[in-house]
Amino acid sequence: MKPKSKSDASKWRPDKEGINASGILCWLECREQFRLQVVEGWRNRSEPEPMMFGTLIHWFMHRYYAKGHAPSEQEIHTDLETYSRQWHLDTKMPSTKLSDTLIVCLTKAEPILQMYFKRWAGDFSGKKYPVMTRTVQPVKWISLEKRREVKFEVDGQAFNIFGTLDGVFETKSHNEWIIDTKCLSMINAPDIIDTLQWQVQFMLYAWMWSKIGRKPKGIVMNVIRRPGLVWSDGMTSIDYIHKVLTHIQEKGFDHYFSRFQLELTKKDLLNFEVEFLTPVLTEMLMWWRGDLPHYVNWPHLINKYGRCQMFVPITQGDTSNCYRKADVD
Numbered sequence: 001m002k003p004k005s006k007s008d009a010s011k012w013r014p015d016k017e018g019i020n021a022s023g024i025l026c027w028l029e030c031r032e033q034f035r036l037q038v039v040e041g042w043r044n045r046s047e048p049e050p051m052m053f054g055t056l057i058h059w060f061m062h063r064y065y066a067k068g069h070a071p072s073e074q075e076i077h078t079d080l081e082t083y084s085r086q087w088h089l090d091t092k093m094p095s096t097k098l099s100d101t102l103i104v105c106l107t108k109a110e111p112i113l114q115m116y117f118k119r120w121a122g123d124f125s126g127k128k129y130p131v132m133t134r135t136v137q138p139v140k141w142i143s144l145e146k147r148r149e150v151k152f153e154v155d156g157q158a159f160n161i162f163g164t165l166d167g168v169f170e171t172k173s174h175n176e177w178i179i180d181t182k183c184l185s186m187i188n189a190p191d192i193i194d195t196l197q198w199q200v201q202f203m204l205y206a207w208m209w210s211k212i213g214r215k216p217k218g219i220v221m222n223v224i225r226r227p228g229l230v231w232s233d234g235m236t237s238i239d240y241i242h243k244v245l246t247h248i249q250e251k252g253f254d255h256y257f258s259r260f261q262l263e264l265t266k267k268d269l270l271n272f273e274v275e276f277l278t279p280v281l282t283e284m285l286m287w288w289r290g291d292l293p294h295y296v297n298w299p300h301l302i303n304k305y306g307r308c309q310m311f312v313p314i315t316q317g318d319t320s321n322c323y324r325k326a327d328v329d
Contacts, residue, residue, distance in 0.1 A: 018160030
């Protein structure tokens with residue numbers, strides 16, 4: 001691998017295109033993946049089911065929280081059809097495999113969305129939840145799926161740090177909490193609780209909120225379990241939906257829908273800036289200037305979803321199954 005050259009990095013500017021939480025995580029995983037995805041703007045035409053499911057769920061979260069009411073089952077079904085039509089318009093020549101993955105995600109999402117909005121109906125009404133919860137409850141939504149940008153200087157270089165916060169709400173005590181939704185195949189409560197303060201995306205969002213003059217009281221992780229029930233041979237979509245609904249009823253709401261919160265202090269946010277964000281961006285800046293070597297981080301060619309999105313471009317130099325983000329924006 002040739003060393004990183006300054007000219008290679010000129011396609012990406014810290015103060016213009018900037019960096020978000022995903023870009024920071026990509027940098028920490030592998031510099032070559034960072035070069036391909038962040039600097040060059042490459043995207044893989046294939047998409048693992050977990051990522052597609054997460055994108056779909058976030059689309060619905062924004063849609064219904066913006067409307068300010070819990071949707072009916074018919075609304076959910078109709079909007080899933082709308083999502084499918086729009087996805088086929090936006091996706092350039094999807095493969096059969098990718099289209100099949102969408103069908104699976106849409107089918108899994110329908111029962112999940114139906115039960116999610118029953119579990120968290122209090123998010124809209126202000127009334128008590130049907131099941132007791134230990135996390136704070138919204139009484140007023142301040143921000144929903146809004147992109148925020150913060151200018152931050154490192155070693156004389158401005159960084160444009162951006163991110164789209166899922167939501168910010170106010171409680172009865174007038175405290176502001178940041179909430180972000182994660183779709184997981186497994187919900188390991190002890191691990192989530194013990195690592196929430198080390199979650200880059202959550203801490204970055206809270207830090208950004210403080211930098212625009214607000215006072216975040218803390219962060220809430222809104223976890224949705226992605227159904228892992230087997231789709232048996234001969235089973236229709238309707239059969240599978242009923243299977244998931246039955247499983248949720250048997251296991252209880254908390255098996256599929258959980259929330260975890262963490263209160264933050266000014267010191268916590270300062271520590272994030274000093275001990276994590278500044279050192280990471282300093283290293284990224286040195287690389288961008290050509291003062292650090294460039295390499296592929298071999299152990300991260302395989303991640304929790306399988307092969308990383310840039311596996312083939314990195315290992316074979318083949319980008320035929322990829323597209324540049326700038327070409328479709």
